[in-house]
Amino acid sequence: MKEKMKKYFFPIFLTVLLFIVLGFEIYLLRLPPEQIPTRFIIVSLFVINIISIITLGFFVIRSIFRLYLEKHREVPGYRFRIKIVTIFVGLVLIPSALLFIAFSGVLESSIERIFSKSNREVISKTIDTVKSFYDFEKARLLKFAEDFNEGKIKGLPDGISVERLKNPQEDMPESIRDAFQGKKSTQVISSSDGDVIIAALPEKQGVIVLKMSIPSYVTKKVEEVKAYHEEYLKMGSFRKAVKSNYFMFLGFLSLIIIFLALWASLKISQEITNPLKELVQATQRVAEGDLKVKILTKSSDEIGILVNSFNEMISKLDKAYIELSERHILLERIFSNITSGIIFVGNSGKILKINKAGEEILQISADKLQGRHYSEILEFVESDELKEFIKKLSQERIYEISKDLNIKIKGRNKMIKARIVSLREFEESEATGILVVFDDITDIVKAQQAVAWEEVARRLAHEIKNPLTPIKLATERLVKKWKNKDEEFDKVFEKSTQRIISEVESLKNLIDAFQKLGKLPEIKKEPVNPVDLIQDVIELYRGYKDVKINFISDGEIKPVLLDYHEFKRVLINIIDNAIKAMNAKGEITISVKLNNSLQIEIADTGPGVDDEIKEKLFLPYFSKTKEGTGLGLTIARKIITEHDGRIFVMDNKPSGTIFKIEVPA
Structure with a gap:
């Protein structure tokens, strides 16, 4: 603040001084010329004005020169400064010029009107009238003196006194002295009490003198008229000088305003x-x-707010940049040290980045891949699967894909597991790139193959047990009917033997499928009535006296595309587990409903399942009993999944468990 005051003190002081000098000059012009040495002072003041204007002009010219240099050097902000200066000067120059022209015309006409011929005649006639008045009074008084001396009148009017002088005196007025010399004479004598008219007339014995006093108010008016007349005559002699002085004053004032506006705008x-x-x-x-840049300019206005906001923004940007750099370094370290191979592909299809693990898996250096289109990776890797996979990528809108690929690198076969994710801000927005994460699972596949036969054997044993259960139940029922000599033995015998033959055939198909494929039979869907399927399963458990199986059908149930045998195997697995959980005593309720999907619920009244065990039930080899293989529910979930459905566990009220199956209808 103090620096700004020092910077602007002299120009402001100079401007104030100019206005003071001009004001004093105006005051002097209004005084009577005889009171002061007007010409000398006015000239001196003009000199001061000229020096002040020259000094102010120097500051203005210096600022303009600096602005010119800024324009020549293209210093930021010079265009804005030129605009402001032009606008300021334009706004001041035009009104100042118009005011100067208007006031000059008014001043010219006013001065000329003051010293016009008619005004001069009026003032001259006024003076002549005053003179005529005094001449008339002197002639009249002289006439009174003659008439009084000749005896024509005996008394004089009021206000006129008479005096006879026999001898002359030293300090007597000039008119009386002329009368002693034999001349009749009149004279006006002025004093503080007013004017006195004297008329002196010679006679034989001396001189007769008549005096008449003019009232003081008349005398005062006469003196004012004389003074006005003398001042008017003197002003008339200075008319051109006064006119020039006022013109120069207006010019100085206009220049001061223009220079001040120019300086202020700069x-x-x-x-x-x-x-x-x-x-x-x-x-x-x-x-x-x-x-690290920072603006040091301080201001309390909006510019200061802008500067402070800029400094704060740059400070935050610097911190964010440092944090981003640290994160980038961290990500680079993670990217370099992660064990999975990672390739980042830009939206143009060019490979932008590959980590060390990716180089090792593909046995290609990053320099050979980065900057090239992802399809060119086939130059280094032999794989028909990869070729088809890349072709699919170029034709489809990718969101997320996972695939196992057999590839050949430098004569060596490898199995890699690739996961491709498109990077998008929103689901419907365009992808900014593709992230490919892949692992070499060759050794894992070999290890899995080593234990595959063991798993197949365990699964085969488990799956063989499922058909044996209904065979055993049918045989026991048949023996029981035969021992009791039941009348329905023939009917039961036929139905049981058909069931046994059917299950044996199913078992044979299962063994054949395992022998051929080494895996569970392929799902073959056909229209199946879920009610008939469930009734067939329920029929297998009629021999359990202490187990009550209820069936509830909600509305009309139409045929659904299912694999009859595989879906039947799922239901048998779940019901077997329910009977074991209830220790062969309890109630099982099977309900079915069909809307957009087929929904089957199998509820038992057993002890239930703890929450922490529910998800583990479907894991391979997890079993709550020592006798179980832990594959039953795993196979059940796999069969349901291959039907594009899902299976999950819920609590039954007041006790027990509910297995719910949902498959598309």
């Missing part, structure tokens, strides 16, 4: 553009990467 524009100039220079440095 300073105001400088105050505005200096922070903006620093701001532009700072932004250029930021664009070049310098985030």
Whole structure:
């Protein structure tokens, strides 16, 4: 603040001095010329005005020259400064010029009107009238003196006194002296009490003198008229000088206003553009990467707020840049040290980045891949599967794909597991790139193959047990009917033997499928009535006296595409587990409903399943009993999944468990 005061003190002081001098000059012009040495003082004041204007002009010209240099050097902000200066000067120059022309015309006409011929005649006639009045009174008084001396009148009017003088005196008025010399004479004598008219007439024995006093108010008016007349004559002699002086005053005032506006506009524009100039220079440095820049200009106005906001923004940007750099370094370390291979593909299809693990898996250096299109990876890797996979990528809109691929690199076969994810801000927005994560699972596949036969054997044993259960139940029922000599033995015998034959055939198909494929039979869907399927399963458990199986059908149930045998195997697995959980005593309720999907619920009244065990039930080899293989529910979930459905566990109220199956209808 103090620096600004020092900077602007002299120009402001100079401007104030100019106005004081001009005001004093106006005051002098209004005084009577005889009271002061007017010409000398006015000339002196003009000299001071000229020096002040020259000094102010120097500051203005210096500022304009600096502005010219800024334009020549293209200093940021010079265009804005030129605009402000042009607008300020234009707004001041035009009105000042118009006012100068208007006041000059008014001044010219006013001075000419004051010293016009008619005014001069009026003033001259006024003086002539005053003279005529005094001449008339002197002639009248002289006539009174003659008539009084000749005896024509005996008394004189009021206000006229008479005096006879026999001898002359030293201090007597000139008119009386002329009368002693034999001349009749009149005279006007002025005093503080007013004017006195004297008429002196010679006679034989001396001189007769008549005096008449003029009232003081008349005398005062006469003196004022004389003074006005003398001042008017003197002003008339200075008419051109006065006119020139006023014109110069208006010119000086206009120049002062214009120079002051020019200087003010330069300073105001400088105050505005200096922070903006620093701001532009700072932004250029930021664009070049310098985030340590800071603007030191301080101001309490909006420019100051802008500068403070810029400094705060750059400070936050610097912190964010440092954090981003640290994160980038961290990500680079993670990217380099992660054991999975990672390839980042840009939206143009070019490979932008590959980590060390990716180089090792593909046995290709990053320099050979980065910057090339992802399809060119086939130059280094032999694989028909990969070729088809890349072709699919180029034709489809990718979101997320996982695939196992057999590839051949430098004569060596490998199995890799690849997961491809498109990077999008929103699901419907365009992808900004593709992230490919892949692992070499060759050794894992070999290890899995080593234990595959063991798993197949265990699964085969488990799956063989499922058909044996209904065979055993049918045989026991048949023996029981035969021992009891039941009348329905023949009917039961036929039905049981058909069931045994059917299950044996199913078992044979299962063994054949395992022998051929080494895996569970392929799902073959055909229209199946779920009610008939469930009734067939329920029929297998009629021999359990202490187990009550209820069936509930909600509405009309139409045929659904299912694999009859595999779906039947799922239901048998679940019911077997339910009977074991209830220790062969309890109630099982099977309900079926069909809307958009087929929904089957199998609820038992056993002890239930703890929450932490529910998800483990479907894991391979997890079993709650020592006798179980832990594959039953795993196979059940796999069969349901291959039907594009799902299976999950819920609690039954007040006790027990519910297995719910949902498959598309």
